[in-house]
Amino acid sequence: MFQQMYPSINHKYSFELNKDFNFSAAHYIPSEDAGKCMRTHGHTYFVNLTIVGDELDHNGFLVNFSELKQLVHGQFDHHLLNDLPAFEGTSPSTEIVAQTVYEMVQEHLDQRDNQPKCAQVFVRETPTSYVRYIAKEFRHG
Structure with missing residues (x-):
């Protein structure tokens, strides 16, 4: 896995955990204007998860990385993401x-x-394209 710096989240919590991992999956975007992504x-x-919190569990973890x-x-x-219940009724x-x-x-x-709270999720789909989802309570404005 490559080392990556992610945009940081301003928060009031004592602990911030970041977990990187990857998964391989297929998808398609079922819309005529999606171009090649229709296939x-x-x-x-x-994926990078940013988890924050003030209290640790009995193991001294905010949450176990492997979990x-x-x-x-x-x-x-x-x-195939399109077939998973998590994406039913939506485009993955x-x-x-x-x-x-x-x-x-x-x-x-x-x-x-x-x-603990999930502050942000960073998903890189290709080497040049990524999305950052920021939990509502951590958004500015």
């Missing part, structure tokens, strides 16, 4: 993938006693 094609998606990877990688790796564009990852991760974090 099924694949990517190796690179975060499994949560997303386990759902999406080597799948990179923007929607980033938002969906955020929703999955935050729902999981909400079940933890120490209540």
